[in-house]
Amino acid sequence: MQTKHFFSDPNHLVLTALNALTITNPSLAYDREHKVIFRRPDASATPKVSIISGGGSGHEPAFAGFVGKGMLTASAAGSIFASPSAEQVRTAAMHRVETKKGVFIITMNYTGDVLHFGMAAEKARAAGIKTEFYAIGDDVGVGRKKSGKVGRRGLAGGILILKIVGALAEKGGSLEEVYRLAKLTNENLVTLGSSLEHVHVPGRDLPEETVPADQVEVGMGIHNEAGSHRIKATLVELVQTMLLQLLDPNDADRAYIATKPEDQFVLLINNLGSVSVLELAGITDEVVRQLGRDYKIKPVRVIQGTFLTSLNGLGFSVSLLKLVDTGLGAGKSMLELIDAPAEAVGWAAPIQTATWENRSDAPVDTLTVKSDEEKPSNLKVDPAVLKKVLSAGLKRLIAAEPLITRYDTVVGDGDCGAGLKRGAEAILALLEGTTLTDDAVRTVNEIVNVVEHSMDGTSGAIYAIFLNALAHGLRTQDQGSATPVTVETWAAALTSSIAALGKYTPAQVGDRTLVDALVPFCTTLAESKDVKAAARAAEKGTESTKHLRASLGRSVYVGSEEEWLGKVPDPGAYGLSEFLTGLAEAV
Structure with missing residues (x-):
């Protein structure tokens, strides 16, 4: 494993690397505070x-x-191997790009990226910006059985999707067309990576896990994640194994695309970071040779290079894109869009002379978007009543923090209680220190702002997405004249929020998450219009999690099920249920 680096401070390294992009491509600008290139x-x-x-x-x-x-x-960057925050992506979407024709937010299918980019998408949508979101998943190294509800990981094949949708947008494609084409391309795309060794992050200790010197890991992810298996193999044998995982129609766990003799393919050979150009060329030669010999596939385009790395990863990935009809007409086929010119340093096309001649170091003014959050609504609530019931729920949640923490220490990493308490205390401070208006949407948006700044981690992202969607769900019921908010109004908004949340997390009732409390509450409220009955449903849902095996979150791999199965509820569901019970008791 290569552990020597020119930089010892990874944060400084990221900031300087981003700034270098504006040096090599003068058409770009850099928002250093938010780590956004645009x-x-x-x-x-x-x-x-x-x-x-x-x-x-x-x-x-x-x-x-x-x-x-x-x-x-535009692109938002996190620290090494960590998703950028929702605030970074929101800044890119609302202040660094043109929004008249809509915004397409697209990222790789990793939990943090999906939640944070998804939260930003909901924020942009709530601000009145026409927005679509998509998460790329092209990996076959982890099959359907193991990946489950999370789905395929995003790998280098996703760069072909970015190229295709980028070219379509440049040609005037609509937001709906761009979104549909991203989905269509992903449905016809497979990727598999293999690596001889794990990577080393500058400034960190050596990882305990390594790949034995005489083995190669097939299917290794781009963050050192395990693949399907390790083998002792020559390059010829390795490529045979990889192509079989990519193209075997009899592998029900991995057969994501079906092929016919007349199908055409684009082949992408990607360097994970440390394979020499010489070896990468030899790998390309072997892959093309075996594709023709064993699968009768002669790619119409072979693209070789470094597109999506894993720092100094000593490996490569193979991507195959089956070309299908886009239905968009002349000049907008998948192949034409791949061949279209692009002026990005990561792609093969050079920067044009005119761009250099028009370079500018002048600062770029921040674009101002008039957000729907700032617009008053006609949905009216009694501020005193709202403060009373919310405060009761928040205080009950805060009091339950020790028990939530104890539960999470058994089944998680022990931070759930502290995170919920921090968020609850921040909202309580808002309620006690601010004179609330009778505008329901404005009040929810103020609470959203507090949650986004006080709660981190997965639960913080989930609550922020849900509350952003709740504000949007309320505003859609604004009829233009002063209208009191009823239980029916809240129920309708909560129902739409559940649907919005489902875009960004696969969690459903039965997966042992806070959804086991949230969905019963919202469903029962919509059916019965009774807050107390809805709170009891949430409590019942929480109790059921004691007997559920986790399929999402850290409980999947933390601790022994014998320690908690039948005894400990999901901490997130329990905390939410306590809040809802306190709220219902105050109604």
Whole structure:
């Protein structure tokens, strides 16, 4: 494992690497505070759909390296192997790109990225910006059985999706067309990576797990995640194994695309970071040879290079995209969109002379978007009553923190109680220190702002997405004249919030998460219009989690089931149920 680096401070490394993109491509600008790379505004350009991507650093040139004409409009970067925050992505979507034709937020299918990018998408949508979200999943290394509800991981094949949708947006494609094409391309895309060794992050200790010197890990992810298995193999044998996982129609766990003799393919050979150019070329030769010999596939395009890395990963990935009809007409086939020019340093096309001649170091003014959050609504509540019931629920949740923490120490990492308490105390401080208005939407948005700034982790993202969607669900019921908010109004908004949350997490009732309390509450409230009955349903749902095996979250792999099965409820569900019970008792 290569552990020597020129940089010892990973944070400094990320910031300087991002700034370097503006040096090598003068059409770009850099928001250092939010770690956002974006295209400089061009007043003469025709408005188009803006495409925003991003993810953890360490995967260069992805994702900021693909910002430029013909590809992405902006990209948000996290620290090494960590998702950027929702605030970073929201800033990109609402203040760094044009929004007239809509915004397409697209990231790789990893939990943190989906939640944070999804939260930003809901925030942009709530602000009145036409927004679509999509998570790329092209990996076959972890099959259907193991990946379960989470789905396929996003790997290098996803760069082909970014290239295709970027070209379509540049040609004037609508937001709906861009979204549909991303989905269609992903449905015809498979990728598999293999690596000789784990990677080392600058400034960190050596990892305990390594790959034995005489073995290769098939299916290793881009963050050192385990693959399907390890083998002792020559390159020829390794490629045979990989192509079988990619194309075997009899492998029900991994057969994501069906092939016919007339099908055409694009092949992408990607360097995970430390394979020499010489070896990568030899790998490409072997892959193409075996595709023709064993599968009668002669790719119409072979793209070789470094597109999505894993720092200094000593491995490569193979992606195959089956070309299908886009239904978009001349000039907008998958192949034409891949071949379309792009001015991004991570892609193969060079930067044009005119771009250098028009370079500018002038600061870029922040775009101002008038958010729907700032607009008053006609949905009226009694501020005193709202403060009373919310405060009762929050105080009950705060009092339950020791027990929530004890539960989470057994089945999780012990931070659930502290996170919920921190958020509850912050909202309570808002209620006690602010004179609430009778505007229901404005009040919910104020609470959303507090949650986004005080709660982190997965639960913070889930609550923020849900509450953003709740504000949007309320506003859709505004009829233009002063209307009191009823139980029916809240129930309808909560129902739409559940649907919105489902876009960003696969969690459902029975998965042993806070959803086991949240969904029964919302469903019962919609059916009975009785808050107390809804709270009892949440409590019953929470109690049921004691007997459920976890399928999502840290409980999947933390602790022994014998220690808690039948005894300990899901901590997140318990905390939410305590809040809802306190709220119901105060009604």
